[in-house]
Amino acid sequence: MRYACIAQSLAAIVILSMPATAFEVEEKKLYASSSETRRLKVISTADINVFEPIILAFQRENRNVAIDYVVASSSEVMRAIYDENAPFDLAISSAMDLQTKLANDGFAQDYRSDATAKLPTWAQWHNQIFAFTLEPALLVISKAAFQGLQVPATREELVALLRDNPKVFDGRIGTYDVRKSGAGYLFATQESRNTETFWRLTEVMGRLNARLYCCSSSMIDDVANGKLAIAYNVLGSYAQLRVNDDSELQIVPMQDFVTVMLRTAIIPKTNINQQDAGAMIDFLTSLQSGSDLARQTGLPPINGAKAEADKAMRPIRLGPGLLVFLDSQKRENFIRNWESSITQR
Amino acid sequence: MGGKLVHISIRRRLVLQLAAIAALLSLAFFLGVRAVAERAAADTQDNILAASASSIAEALYSERGKIRLDLPYSALSMLGTISQDRVFYRIIDADTTITGYDDLPVLASSGIGPDFYTFPYRGEDVRQVVLTRAVSTGDAIKEVTVAVAQTRLGLAAVSSRITATATAVGVLFFLVATALSLFAAQTALRPLNTMAASVTRRGPNDLRPVTGNTPTELAPLVDALNSFILRLKSSLNRSEDFIAEAAHRVRTPLATVRTQAEVIHRRLEHAEDRTALREMIRAVDESSRSAGQLLDHAMVTFRSDQFEPLDIDLGQLLLDTCDRLRPTADLKDIELTVAIPNTALPFSGDPVLLQNALRNILDNAIKYSPADSMIAVRIEDAKEYRLSFRDQGRGFEGADVNHLSGRFSRGSNVSDIVGSGLGLTIVDEVARAHKGRVIIASNEGGIGACVTLVLPKA
Secondary structure (H helix, E strand, O other): OOEOOOOOOOOOOOOOOOOOOOOOOOEEEEEOOOOOOEEEEEEEOOOHHHHHHHHHHHHHHOOOEEEEEEEOOHHHHHHHHHHOOOOOOEEEEOOHHHHHHHHHOOOEOOOOOHHHHHOOHHHEEOOOEEEEEEEEEEEEEEOOOOOOOOOOOOHHHHHHHHHHOHHHHOOOEEEEOOOOOHHHHHHHHHHHHHOOHHHHHHHHHHHOOOEEEOOHHHHHHHHHOOOOOEEEEEEHHHHHHHHHHOOOEEEEOOOOOEEEEEEEEEOEOOOOOHHHHHHHHHHHHOOEOOOHHHHHHOOOEOEOOOOOOOOOEEEOOOOHHHHHHHOHHHHHHHHHHHHHHHHOO | OOOHHHHOOHHHHHHHHHHHHHHHHHHHHHHHHHHHHHHHHHHHHHHHHHHHHHHHHHOEEEEOOEEEEOOOHHHHHHHHOOOOOOEEEEEEEOOEEEEEOOOOOOOOOOOOOOEEEEEEEOOEEEEEEEEEEEEEOOOOEEEEEEEEEEEOHHHHHHHHHHHHHHHHHHHHHHHHHHHHHHHHHHHHHHHHHHHHHHHHOOOOOOOOOOOOOOOHHHHHHHHHHHHHHHHHHHHHHHHHHHHHHHHHHHHHHHHHHHHHHHHHHHHOOOHHHHHHHHHHHHHHHHHHHHHHHHHHHHHHHHHHHOOOOEEEEHHHHHHHHHHHHHHHHHHOOOEEEEEOOOOOOEEEEOHHHHHHHHHHHHHHHHHHOOOOOEEEEEEEEOOEEEEEEEOOOOOOOOOOOOOOOOOOOOOOOOOOOOOOOOHHHHHHHHHHHOOOEEEEEEOOOOOOEEEEEEEEOO
């Protein structure tokens, strides 16, 4: 098994790992305010460059709020809140299952407002978890690698394509390492529920020495620089941002189904500024698709999203079902099966 | 029942009692619906919990002598279908937690079927199902306990929704029932009101029995009332008959007494004796006249009760009456002028009654007029017939003209003239029998009075 999680190159102001905490921080930036009276501490899985426009827009409406933005992986977000009770006012994560676990086990605070009342019921749970984006897991391919090849439209076709062209794809398939990536684990477990093809696809990828990644961005990097021909289950928001700039990249919509993940926010019980955390949730859930902010961030807001119209889109349902794959034995079994498929041992 | 209650209206008592019953029924309905609905909602949660626990139990298996669980996705996702409640589970083999929440208290299972418990956990009340399942590990069989718990916020929401609905329906039921009981009380008491109104509306002489549709409950009352009316009527009749009989019996001997007195008067020589006898004759006249009017009155009362109108000509009737009384007027040198329109004056009435009334008016006018005066009689034919008798007598001099038509009531200035006070009473009763009225007024300028009999055309 080749493991290729490449360290992130960080453009923003980075303060690595705060001294008193054990959870691992990837990036950190303080958005100061000249008239600061309050501070909002946010822990999030969204990269700074993705989320910055939202923070700045929020600050334009709330001038006296300074925002302390900490980026961590979804499992580290979980660790910070669940194990270490770190004092954050808002936890934003793409790992719906972990957010659900936090809320279910009593680590989140109730919040109700006009904005949350407008959210569809499937986009919130227990008045504690609020979804604000719909992010599909997509297939990203390198146009160069696919010259002369039929672009697959379903997972069946993808399995056949990979099986028939081992020379093209050997060592050039990228996917999440589900042991490291919360989002990857969520996508994989949901797909395993949706289709039997999942396990065959994993087998084929394993046989072709698939490379495993921690994050969507590094996977897309490697497709862009030619190391990969195909990246499977890349976060839609990241992919869209990159495809806009790089004509070599192409997003392939799967027509059998597309797993759609909801990016959600919760207010941890440990918060000290609930007021602004609530304001931020209102701000996030009011984002409109097609707005400038949505374009800048590449985040597809829930409002006006076409997920319900498009039958192939299959949003992951919030609720106690998400706790199932967090069960220790269930996870153990799933990882064991996945490992044996992907490593071919 | 105290004396006070007698005065409370039946309607109010009926409405209050019906409203109280409606309130009780509403309350019973509210409590019943809520109990049933909450039981149903709680059962729904229990059923889903039991289904979840048994699907977990079925996913238990053993691997190398150890019990393991392949948690089915549906086991927990089904709990998310009815509400957004928090879910906890714990699987125990003996005292070891196989998987789930280590700190979830698991109450003893009876071992027969799923057992349900409610207790606080992590800050909220949870409903827990516990069941045990025997799992074979190859060389041994182990009793595994499965516990699934869920918070009850969804249940509370359902319960408050049901309570709100049940309250609304209960209040609505009460309001409708009260409105209906008001209506029912009104309807039930309507015959009573109708009967009371019809009795109240009757004239003073109307002694017919009460008829019409009376509900069975009122029949005894109506019967009693009718028998009372009958007795009253026969008693009145008897007294009228008695008066008439008495008057008749008195009048005939009085006429004899008067004739004899006249004869003796002529023969008497002493002036004192003659004066005494004249006084006597005057008293006899008074008695005779009273007896006559009593007879007239009895006749008028009788004919009014049995009113049978004929088509007559009012003008002719008046002329006849005037002619009959003209000799009396001539005795006092009173000039009687009659002004009647040339046309016929058709009227539907009882000629005997009318004649009696006209004669009484004229008689009065002549009696109270001084000698050598004038009485003007005329008929106006307008919307109604107005028969007016204007004299130059002493008038009514401020007497209460409204009371003059009462029985035996006379003006305050007539003590020197023979009269019974029945004349105007007779006129009034005749007018009433014809749906008309009598207007008594003093003449302008103070000399004389005017009596007008107003008779509406059919």
